Amino acid sequence: MSRKTDVVILGMGYIGLPTAALLTESKLFVHGVDIDPKIVSTINKGRIHIAEPGLEQAISKAVAGGYLKASLFPIEANTYLIVVPTPFKENNEPDISFVEAATRSIIPLLKNNDLFIIESTSPVGTTDKMMELIYDERPELVNKIFMAYCPERVLPGNVMQELICNDRVIGGINQASTDRAISFYQKFVKGGLHSTTAKTAEMCKLVENSSRDVQIAFANELSLICHKSGIDVWELIELANKHPRVNILFPACGVGGHCIAVDPYFILSDYNKEAKLIKTARQVNNFKPLWCVERINNQRLEFKIEKGAEAKIAFMGLAFKPNIDDLRGSPAVKIIHAVLNGEQSKSHFIVEPNIDRHPDYKLTSYEEATQKADILVFLVAHDEFMTFGHAKEKIILDFCGVLSK
Numbered sequence: 001m002s003r004k005t006d007v008v009i010l011g012m013g014y015i016g017l018p019t020a021a022l023l024t025e026s027k028l029f030v031h032g033v034d035i036d037p038k039i040v041s042t043i044n045k046g047r048i049h050i051a052e053p054g055l056e057q058a059i060s061k062a063v064a065g066g067y068l069k070a071s072l073f074p075i076e077a078n079t080y081l082i083v084v085p086t087p088f089k090e091n092n093e094p095d096i097s098f099v100e101a102a103t104r105s106i107i108p109l110l111k112n113n114d115l116f117i118i119e120s121t122s123p124v125g126t127t128d129k130m131m132e133l134i135y136d137e138r139p140e141l142v143n144k145i146f147m148a149y150c151p152e153r154v155l156p157g158n159v160m161q162e163l164i165c166n167d168r169v170i171g172g173i174n175q176a177s178t179d180r181a182i183s184f185y186q187k188f189v190k191g192g193l194h195s196t197t198a199k200t201a202e203m204c205k206l207v208e209n210s211s212r213d214v215q216i217a218f219a220n221e222l223s224l225i226c227h228k229s230g231i232d233v234w235e236l237i238e239l240a241n242k243h244p245r246v247n248i249l250f251p252a253c254g255v256g257g258h259c260i261a262v263d264p265y266f267i268l269s270d271y272n273k274e275a276k277l278i279k280t281a282r283q284v285n286n287f288k289p290l291w292c293v294e295r296i297n298n299q300r301l302e303f304k305i306e307k308g309a310e311a312k313i314a315f316m317g318l319a320f321k322p323n324i325d326d327l328r329g330s331p332a333v334k335i336i337h338a339v340l341n342g343e344q345s346k347s348h349f350i351v352e353p354n355i356d357r358h359p360d361y362k363l364t365s366y367e368e369a370t371q372k373a374d375i376l377v378f379l380v381a382h383d384e385f386m387t388f389g390h391a392k393e394k395i396i397l398d399f400c401g402v403l404s405k
Contacts, residue, residue, distance in 0.1 A: 005031045008077040008109075010102040012039055012070060014050055014258070015119060015152045016083035018159045021058035022188045024067035031077060032070040033105075043070040051325050054160045074106050079115040079184055082130075086120050092265045094123050103130045107137045112144045115180050119150055121205055121259070123266050127198035131173050148172040148181035149198045151205035156257075157324045167192040171201030209263035210278050215249050216260070217281035220288045223251035234404030253379045253399040254289040254331025256320030261285065261329050289331040292399050293338045296377055299397060300339075303374060310347055313339070314364070314373035317380025317400070318352035325354040332379035336361070349373055353384045370394075378402040 007023055009016045012034040020030045034040055042049045046060035062068035074080070084098040099120050110116070116134070118127055127149040135142050150170045154162040168185055170193055172178030182193045196204070219237070226233035237248045255261040264278050272279065296313070303311035320330040327333055340348060342360070349369035350361045357363065366384055370376060374395060378385060381400040388402060396403065 003029055005029050005075055005077040007031070007079045007081065008033060008074045008106065009081045009083055010074060010105065011082065011084035011098075011120070012043060013083065013085070014052070014156065014159065015154070015163075016081070017043070017048065017050065017059065018052060018055055018154075018163055019081065019083065019119075020068055021055060021062055022160070022163055024062035024065070025058065026187045027067070028187065029066075030062070030068050031075050032068060033072065033074050033102075034070065035072065037072065040070045040072055043068070052159050053157065058160070074109060076109045076111075077114075080106050080110075080117070082116075082118045082120055084120050086122055086266075088262070088265060093269050094266050096122060096126055096129075099126060099130065100133065103133060104137075107134055110134065110138060110141055110145055112141070114145045115177075115184060116145060116147045117150055117181055117184070118148075119152055121151060121263060121266065122149070122202055123270060124199050124202045124206070126202060127171075127173060146172065146177040146180040147198075148177045149201045150181060150185065151201065153205075153208070156326045164189060165191050167194060169194050169196060169201045169204045171196040171198040173198055203267075206263045206266045209260045210267055210281075213255060213260050213264050213285060214277060214281040216252070216255055217284040219249040219251040220254075221284050222248070223288075224291060232404070234401050238404075250401050251399075252288075252331070252381075253292045253335060255285040256329040256331050256333075257326070258328050289335050289338075292331075292335050292379075292397075295397060296335070296339050296375075299375055299395060303395065307374075311374045311395075312347040312349070312372060313375045313377060314349040314351060314369035315339075316351050316366075316369070316376060316378045316385055316402075317382055318350065318358065319354055319380055319382075322381045322400075323354065323383055327355075327358075335379060352380075353382055 006028040008031045009020050010033045012032045020032050023030050032043060039049050046063040048056045048059050082099055082102045084102045087095050089095050131147050148170055150168055153166045168189055170178055170181045172181055178195050185193055223233045226236060237250060240246050240248055264282050267275050268279055300311050315336050317332050318327055318330060320326060344361050349364040351364055351366050351369045376394050376396050378398045378400050381402050385402045
């Protein structure tokens with residue numbers, strides 16, 4: 001099957017690839033672009049390079065049906081989606097060079113009435129910058145193409161469902177661009193499509209995750225206060241949440257993933273003087289893993305002084321949140337690396353039930369770890385850990401509320 005490409009997606013990662021799959025289900029012909037030849041080859045074989053329920057079947061079907069093809073370079077289409085990473089420089093300044101490079105790659109292909117959409121998390125004003133870049137290179141396209149920003153709002157492990165059902169905020173460089181982008185998303189999104197400006201849509205994405213970061217920081221700060229005062233933080237929060245207008249989150253060993261721990265820096269980079277609360281939340285959440293490391297090391301030292309031997313430690317969980325296999329930015333990984341200095345001895349056990357292997361550490365079964373370890377450190381509240389009963393002979397450090405649940 002062959003016909004003109006409808007959509008080019010630049011970036012075949014955690015958002016770009018599922019988006020491509022859903023577009024092909026609407027009978028749109030999609031050309032996926034990635035700079036990694038291995039990823040391109042994998043997709044063209046109908047396979048996937050990321051873990052996401054339901055995705056591989058959809059990609060296999062799309063490739064077999066001729067609706068999806070991947071390559072290292074873009075081709076001419078009617079719609080272009082920019083879904084590339086926006087990493088950070090050493091000083092926590094956002095780096096939009098990937099967005100700019102992706103934009104430059106399609107400038108020669110653009111024609112009248114084309115639609116250009118950025119989905120990558122970006123600093124406020126990025127869409128306008130890309131508009132200026134395009135118009136500088138192709139002045140004949142001024143007011144002849146449509147440009148908009150539309151961030152994703154999905155949860156890893158449920159991306160295929162949430163890309164369809166979640167509401168989207170869509171902001172164009174003008175109302176015509178917003179309307180055109182809304183018409184595009186209506187092809188596969190069942191959730192509400194909310195019209196705004198490009199800058200507001202960019203800020204909306206950053207504010208959503210910064211808000212969650214602040215809420216988590218409050219819970220993590222409570223855990224520090226309660227530990228010092230001898231109060232059970234899990235009981236305290238449950239009781240406080242009995243108030244009809246209070247909904248405190250539960251603390252964890254830190255904040256990880258690809259959004260919540262990252263997006264606040266997009267705001268801080270441009271509004272550092274004004275964003276005092278957002279900055280403090282980042283400081284609290286960045287400190288929490290260090291606090292956990294200190295408690296683990298203190299407990300290990302107490303054991304050695306009392307027993308005259310090195311403690312066997314089991315670290316329970318590697319993922320950045322419960323019941324997923326995603327380790328991106330995981331505070332649990334940072335904690336383990338700091339405690340073990342990057343090395344794992346035979347007296348240390350690492351348990352992560354959602355993955356089969358790790359490049360740096362040998363994984364141990366839950367049963368073996370709980371049986372052999374002297375100190376059990378719960379870092380992630382996976383469902384598999386909820387069956388654990390408080391063994392009197394074990395020392396427990398519970399940073400994620402496993403025992404309380």
